[in-house]
Amino acid sequence: MRDNKDIRHGRHCVFLMHVHLVFITKYRHGVFTKEVIDDLRAIFASVCKDFESELVEFDGEDDHVHLLVNYPPKVSVSALVNSLKGVSSRMIRQRNYPSVREKLWGAALWSPSYFAGSCGGAPIAVIRQYIEQQQTPH
Template identity: 45%
Template sequence: MLSSGPCRRGGKPKPDVRRSRTVVCSLHTAFTPMWFHARYRCDVFTDEIPRRCEDVMLEVCDTFGAILVDFNGEHDHVHPLVRHPSEVALSVLVNSLKGVSSRLLRKEFGPHVRRYLRGGHFWPTSYLAASCGGAPLSIIEEYIENQKRPG
C-alpha cells in the first residue's frame, strides 16, 4: 500500500502528485495554440478577453477537480496548462473548457466577437493535447529496453 506521506524510500512528498485510495498520478496537459486558437485564426483577443477566458477556464477546471497551472495568450490564441485527475476524460474536460468559454466570451463580448467570427463558433472543434512533465520518451524507452526478463 502506498502511503500518503513521504515515498517508501524516504524523501519529501511531491506536491504535483495526486493520491487517492487506488491511484497515484501526476497528469499535466498543455493545449497547444495550434488547436486552442480563435476560429479562423482571427485577431479577436483584446487585453480583456484573455483575462476573462482565464477566469472561465479556472472555474471549469475547478468543477472537474483540475487545476489551471498556467495560462497565457496572444492576439489569436491561448496556452492553457492543466493538471487534471486521472478519472477525468481529457476529451470531456476540453469540450467543457471550449464550450463554456466560447459561450461566455460570445455573450460578454458579443459585438466585438461577432466582427471576427463566422457561424457563432469561437474555437475550432479539434484540439491537440500534449502530455508534459516526467522523463523524456527516449529515457522511458531505454528504461523499458534495459529491464531483465525473468527466465
C-alpha cells in the first residue's frame, strides 16, 4: 500500500473510507441562500466530528447539497445520514431563515430520501485485478 497521509488508524484497523452524500430539500423547493449553505457547512462538520468522521468537502445549490465524508468503519452510513439530516433540519428551522420559512411548512427541511455513494481509493477494476493476481496456496 502506498504511503497516504489520509489513511486513518483505529484500534484494530487501518482505513480510508469516503461516502458521497446528496440531500434534497422537501418538495425540491429552492430554499437555500449562501447564508444557509454556510450554516449547514458548520452544522454538518460538527455532526461529523461527533461521529469521529470528517466533512472533507461540502457545497450545494438552492435545492440540494453534496457532502464528501471520511468516516470510520464502525459508523453506519444510515445512522450518520439520519443524524446529519435531523440535526441540520432542527437547527436551520430554529434560526428561522425567511427563505426556508416561506417555502417549506411543517417540520421537514429534507426529503426523506438521499443518495449515498462509496468513493475513493482504487477503481473496482484495479482492486479486482489485484485480488485475482494473489497466489493461492497449493
